[in-house]
Amino acid sequence: MGYAGWWLGSKLGRKNPLVITMSIGYACNLRCRHCSIDAMLRANPGIKTALTYDEVVADLRERHAQGARIAYFEGGETTMWRDGDRDLGDLIDAAHDIGYFNVGYTTNGTTGKIFTNSDVISVSLDGPRDVHDAVRGEGVYDKLMGTLAGLEYDGSVYANMVLQKGNLDRIRETADIVRENPRLAGIVFNFITPPPYEILPTHEEKVAAIAEIRGLKAEGYPILNSKKGLELLAEEDWEGRCPKFMSAFTMPDGTRRNGCPSEGTESCRHCGFDAVREYYLISMGAPSTIMEMFPVFARSKD
Ligand SMILES: C[S@@+](CC[C@H](N)C(=O)[O-])C[C@H]1O[C@@H](n2cnc3c(N)ncnc32)[C@H](O)[C@@H]1O
Ligand code: SF4
Numbered sequence: 634m635g636y637a638g639w640w641l642g643s644k645l646g647r648k649n650p651l652v653i654t655m656s657i658g659y660a661c662n663l664r665c666r667h668c669s670i671d672a673m674l675r676a677n678p679g680i681k682t683a684l685t686y687d688e689v690v691a692d693l694r695e696r697h698a699q700g701a702r703i704a705y706f707e708g709g710e711t712t713m714w715r716d717g718d719r720d721l722g723d724l725i726d727a728a729h730d731i732g733y734f735n736v737g738y739t740t741n742g743t744t745g746k747i748f749t750n751s752d753v754i755s756v757s758l759d760g761p762r763d764v765h766d767a768v769r770g771e772g773v774y775d776k777l778m779g780t781l782a783g784l785e786y787d788g789s790v791y792a793n794m795v796l797q798k799g800n801l802d803r804i805r806e807t808a809d810i811v812r813e814n815p816r817l818a819g820i821v822f823n824f825i826t827p828p829p830y831e832i833l834p835t836h837e838e839k840v841a842a843i844a845e846i847r848g849l850k851a852e853g854y855p856i857l858n859s860k861k862g863l864e865l866l867a868e869e870d871w872e873g874r875c876p877k878f879m880s881a882f883t884m885p886d887g888t889r890r891n892g893c894p895s896e897g898t899e900s901c902r903h904c905g906f907d908a909v910r911e912y913y914l915i916s917m918g919a920p921s922t923i924m925e926m927f928p929v930f931a932r933s934k935d
Pocket of ligand 2: 661662663664665668669670708709710741
């Protein structure tokens with residue numbers, strides 16, 4: 634079944650996931666300001682912190698049988714995941730073998746490991762050097778740029794910027810860094826989904842940031858959020874509209890759900906994830922959004 638079949642099926646009432654996002658393990662070499670994983674781990678001692686290879690493959694198979702065709706690996710730091718002598722590259726191969734059209738992962742780009750069998754790679758970039766390092770730790774920006782400079786990879790690499798208090802006035806500079814880097818195909822902007830709440834921008838700050846990003850997109854900057862997605866990004870409470878069926882989530886402890894792990898929590902009422910808006914627009918059949926998102930996020934690189 635292709636994408637068109639999935640979409641027609643969804644209109645006929647077959648509410649099956651198109652995307653599976655798997656948080657394969659919480660292990661990480663960084664402690665970023667906006668990331669709540671470390672605090673969550675400290676609050677839940679003894680929680681299972683990684684999926685095994687067999688668990689990932691079983692889940693990929695089951696979701697593929699239900700209709701999923703796009704698989705994303707998340708963490709923790711994805712490139713640190715291991716099960717015996719298996720690593721993230723083996724999970725990507727398994728997803729392709731099962732029949733996923735597009736397989737991707739997100740990385741902080743600092744571990745020296747890049748898996749080039751992925752169709753798309755997302756690297757985190759939270760601002761120019763001073764801001765990125767304030768968010769992620771001293772020297773992290775230069776490590777990321779070094780990784781990009783040495784990259785031999787024929788797929789798309791895009792940057793993911795999490796907008797939060799502290800980087801809202803550095804949007805254009807960050808977009809310039811992306812535009813000038815030949816290894817980066819574009820940038821996606823998200824707002825922080827709290828916790829932590831103290832760096833959550835106000836509604837007015839979000840509206841101003843979105844206006845700036847829309848202006849940059851109109852100027853021709855490689856901004857991958859769709860135009861309509863950007864219009865919806867300041868609207869925070871998606872509880873009633875989130876097209877939960879489109880995206881299946883699996884967490885390192887084996888918890889599985891449709892929708893996202895924040896569903897029903899206070900965080901959900903401050904959702905800053907662009908993907909939620911894009912899923913919503915795609916589920917509504919918005920042709921411009923489908924045309925804008927497809928070339929990077931839905932095709933195989935081979
Ligand atoms: C959880 S990380 C995992 C991959 C990798 N460790 C990294 O940092 O890119 C995936 C993405 O989620 C983002 N992220 C982390 N905490 C977030 C939050 N509270 N709200 C929105 N995005 C967040 C990160 O900046 C990163 O781009
Ligand atoms: S590198 Fe990724 S997983 Fe690690 S602390 Fe930062 S955002 Fe969280």
